[in-house]
Amino acid sequence: MSESCVFVGVIDCMYGNLLLVGMGMGSTGIISKACSRNDGNGAGTVAPPARILKYGNETQELLKWASRLLLNLLQSFYAIGHICDAGVEIWVFVHFGSFCILPSPYGISKKLTFRQKKKYGISKVLELLQWVADIGVKSVCLYDPEGVLKKNKEPIMQRFSSANLSEEAAVNGRLVTRRNLTLEFVSFEDGKEAVAKAANYLFVKHYANGTKEKSDFTEPQMAEALGAIGSGGADPDLLLIYGPTRCHLGFPAWRLRYTEIVHMGPLKSMSYGSLVKAIFKYTMVHQNYGS
Amino acid sequence: MTKKIGDQAGKMFEYFGSFLRKCIFSVLSVGPVPDHIAFIMDGNRRYAKKRNLLDGAGHRSGYLALMNMLKYCYELGVKYATIYAFSIDNFRRRPEEVQSTMQLILEKIEDLIKEESMVNQYGVRIYFLGSLKLLSKPVRLAAERAMVATSGNSKSVLSICLAYTSSDEILHAVQECCGEKWDEGSALESKGAGNGLVFLKGNENGKIKPSIVVKDLEKHMYAAVAPDPDIIIRTSGETRLSNFLLWQSANCLLYAPPILWPEIGLWHLVWAVLDFQRNFSYLKEKTKLS
Numbered sequence: 001m002s003e004s005c006v007f008v009g010v011i012d013c014m015y016g017n018l019l020l021v022g023m024g025m026g027s028t029g030i031i032s033k034a035c036s037r038n039d040g041n042g043a044g045t046v047a048p049p050a051r052i053l054k055y056g057n058e059t060q061e062l063l064k065w066a067s068r069l070l071l072n073l074l075q076s077f078y079a080i081g082h083i084c085d086a087g088v089e090i091w092v093f094v095h096f097g098s099f100c101i102l103p104s105p106y107g108i109s110k111k112l113t114f115r116q117k118k119k120y121g122i123s124k125v126l127e128l129l130q131w132v133a134d135i136g137v138k139s140v141c142l143y144d145p146e147g148v149l150k151k152n153k154e155p156i157m158q159r160f161s162s163a164n165l166s167e168e169a170a171v172n173g174r175l176v177t178r179r180n181l182t183l184e185f186v187s188f189e190d191g192k193e194a195v196a197k198a199a200n201y202l203f204v205k206h207y208a209n210g211t212k213e214k215s216d217f218t219e220p221q222m223a224e225a226l227g228a229i230g231s232g233g234a235d236p237d238l239l240l241i242y243g244p245t246r247c248h249l250g251f252p253a254w255r256l257r258y259t260e261i262v263h264m265g266p267l268k269s270m271s272y273g274s275l276v277k278a279i280f281k282y283t284m285v286h287q288n289y290g291s
Numbered sequence: 292m293t294k295k296i297g298d299q300a301g302k303m304f305e306y307f308g309s310f311l312r313k314c315i316f317s318v319l320s321v322g323p324v325p326d327h328i329a330f331i332m333d334g335n336r337r338y339a340k341k342r343n344l345l346d347g348a349g350h351r352s353g354y355l356a357l358m359n360m361l362k363y364c365y366e367l368g369v370k371y372a373t374i375y376a377f378s379i380d381n382f383r384r385r386p387e388e389v390q391s392t393m394q395l396i397l398e399k400i401e402d403l404i405k406e407e408s409m410v411n412q413y414g415v416r417i418y419f420l421g422s423l424k425l426l427s428k429p430v431r432l433a434a435e436r437a438m439v440a441t442s443g444n445s446k447s448v449l450s451i452c453l454a455y456t457s458s459d460e461i462l463h464a465v466q467e468c469c470g471e472k473w474d475e476g477s478a479l480e481s482k483g484a485g486n487g488l489v490f491l492k493g494n495e496n497g498k499i500k501p502s503i504v505v506k507d508l509e510k511h512m513y514a515a516v517a518p519d520p521d522i523i524i525r526t527s528g529e530t531r532l533s534n535f536l537l538w539q540s541a542n543c544l545l546y547a548p549p550i551l552w553p554e555i556g557l558w559h560l561v562w563a564v565l566d567f568q569r570n571f572s573y574l575k576e577k578t579k580l581s
Contacts, residue, residue, distance in 0.1 A: 071321045071322055199469065203468075217462050219462065245574065246547075253541075257532075258534070
């Protein structure tokens with residue numbers, strides 16, 4: 001394993017979603033964290049489809065009501081199960097105090113205006129980046145499906161910018177900070193769209209001389225093409241998702257092959273302890289890579 | 292006599308279990324039901340080691356668990372199911388292990404084509420996704436036979452990923468798109484329409500006309516036979532996707548129960564579906580935005 005540590009984080013400021021991708025303890029380790037707005041998604045928020053039963057109207061209504069009640073009950077048990085599970089996690093953290101600072105309590109959802117939400121999201125991200133930098137992570141990638149973070153990276157750059165910014169680091173949107181923390185900003189376009197651009201690049205390179213090449217493209221050629229169009233970058237070792245659900249939201253597929261994907265819960269309730277726990281768990285993982 | 296009673300008792304339990312399942316699925320169906328569930332069947336070898344079974348017995352137990360899970364999915368109303376049967380990376384295993392796994396796969400493909408199998412009971416059409424040219428001839432021919440034999444089924448779809456990785460799938464799609472664009476260009480040139488070949492002479496003029504788009508790539512993906520998965524379930528608690536459906540899983544719920552694959556049961560599926568229903572509006576919103 002290489003020595004540098006990279007975190008990749010993605011913030012979706014529109015919805016307060018942050019997907020922080022971190023590179024682990026190796027030179028190409030990246031830790032991803034997805035932070036997401038805690039909009040209090042609860043059980044039973046979906047409109048059920050109509051279901052036609054073969055009985056009389058009244059019986060139909062009664063059966064429909066009973067089914068909805070049972071489903072809501074099931075979903076409540078599911079939610080309670082998750083809350084109990086979270087409670088156990090907090091206890092574990094307090095117990096093993098040597099690994100972490102006491103974790104922050106789970107946040108209570110607040111109604112904020114859009115601007116406040118945006119500010120709130122950025123401040124949380126800055127705090128998160130500070131934590132990962134303190135841990136010793138060398139490289140962080142912030143993934144935001146809508147690309148809001150890419151367009152609004154000034155606060156982060158101001159906080160973490162280095163006095164001597166190398167030109168090579170500025171290429172491909174990678175920024176080397178004062179603490180030698182490499183920051184990268186990625187959005188949904190760097191996923192599927194980038195592969196399409198890479199396909200065009202490969203076509204021009206291998207077919208432009210007027211003859212059809214017989215050999216198939218290889219993975220190194222694809223990686224070189226992605227690098228050439230500005231969507232290269234090492235594969236994350238660890239992807240931390242801060243959000244309501246464990247979903248990578250379109251992070252570049254080519255870079256996600258063997259990445260450990262961990263769900264950290266909402267951004268509002270992020271804690272240093274859970275971050276350390278996730279990294280610790282990652283270090284205990286053994287991958288066979290198929291063999 | 293005792294055997295007869297035993298058989299009858301067994302049948303009664305089966306009917307009762309089936310009835311209970313129907314009740315649970317009726318309740319679940321009030322909410323949104325996922326259209327497509329994918330499974331990474333991890334943990335067969337660890338299961339065999341845990342139970343002190345012979346080599347290969349873990350995979351056989353895994354096959355039984357798979358048949359049960361597919362049955363539950365199709366009963367619930369999930370139309371598409373995809374399974375990660377054998378990765379290109381798995382060819383790196385010991386040759387004897389690869390050989391015995393291939394033998395088991397061949398045996399089970401033959402079982403699936405039989406008249407009385409689950410596949411025909413639920414009207415399942417089978418597709419094999421992956422670089423099938425990497426497989427040995429008997430397995431490849433059996434796979435092709437299974438696809439032809441089930442081509443008339445239309446109620447549900449089972450996609451079996453054999454010699455598959457997502458990166459190979461993406462490369463294959465890129466290769467196919469480039470080949471297609473080349474053929475289009477050559478056809479235009481043969482008709483005398485030289486203007487269509489700007490992209491071929493891009494390097495000289497410096498004008499490169501991008502002609503491959505995301506839709507072209509998606510058309511050539513192995514997994515284009517089914518819509519994007521709604522849930523990917525990986526057992527044994529491992530949290531990575533191991534090069535499985537990376538392109539298709541952008542807005543997909545990833546569920547990783549800590550049990551080994553042969554230990555998976557109805558409740559894990561119910562839990563996954565409840566999780567999906569709980570996050571349905573969020574995931575739908577994300578799909579619309581992308």
